[in-house]
Amino acid sequence: MIARGLIPERLIEADWGAPRDQLFPVDIVVEASDRQGLLRDLSELLTRERINVTAVNTQTRQHQARMAFTLEVESVAQLKRALQLARDV
Numbered sequence: 432m433i434a435r436g437l438i439p440e441r442l443i444e445a446d447w448g449a450p451r452d453q454l455f456p457v458d459i460v461v462e463a464s465d466r467q468g469l470l471r472d473l474s475e476l477l478t479r480e481r482i483n484v485t486a487v488n489t490q491t492r493q494h495q496a497r498m499a500f501t502l503e504v505e506s507v508a509q510l511k512r513a514l515q516l517a518r519d520v
Contacts, residue, residue: 454503456485457510461517465496472520473498480513 463469470489477484477500486501504510 452505454483454505457502457504459500459502459514461496461498461500463496463498463520465491465494469496469520470498473500473517476516476520477502477513480509480516482509482513 461473470487474484483503484500485503486499488499490497502510502513504513
């Protein structure tokens with residue numbers, strides 16, 4: 432089908448290519464009551480979800496843990512799922 436007003440010999444076929452596997456860096460902060468194994472549990476969760484952690488910084492003060500992670504995620508959906516699962520930890 433040719434749109435009206437377009438000259439057929441000036442039309443070229445275009446291909447935008449296949450979607451690429453791309454990772455996006457995301458910084459998140461987890462604040463929770465500190466307990467033994469908390470960092471391990473969060474790390475295992477991210478491993479199960481196939482999310483790479485490129486940086487982590489943890490601090491504990493008065494039994495409150497604050498953990499800052501830099502993650503590599505494929506999509507917003509993947510991040511949302513991981514955050515929901517982290518709430519359950």
